[in-house]
Amino acid sequence: MDRMIPSNIVEQWMTHxxxxxxxxxxxxxLIEKGATFHDGREGQPTTDATARWLCEQQKVIEEVDRLVALYDALNAESAL
Known part of the structure; x- marks a missing residue:
């Protein structure tokens, strides 16, 4: 279903x-500079979660890049 979404809302999403x-x-x-992240319980670290965090952050960047490219392509189409 196509819906009209005000451009200011779309711009807020893109900013986010x-x-x-x-x-x-x-x-x-931070991770590349040596920061580590740990899962824990009651303030006590139990397992090193640095690799998981790194992977998750890389996926965030990939997904945002994909969405920004989609947004840019739609804007290029509408400019024609």
């Missing part, structure tokens, strides 16, 4: 996506 991508890039940078 780009912010998520920036946060993911920052997290990857």
């Amino acid at each position: 996506l780009r912010l998520q991508r920036t946060r993911a890039r920052d997290m990857i940078w």
Whole structure:
């Protein structure tokens, strides 16, 4: 079903996506600089979750890049 969505709402979504991508890039940078993340219980680390975090952040970037490309392609179509 096609619906009309106001452009200001779409722009807010895109701003949010780009912010998520920036946060993911920052997290990857921290991991590459030696930060580690651990799962834990009651304040005690139990397992190293750094690899999982890195993978999740890389997927965030891939997905946001895909959505931004889709958005840009739709805008290019409408400009013709």
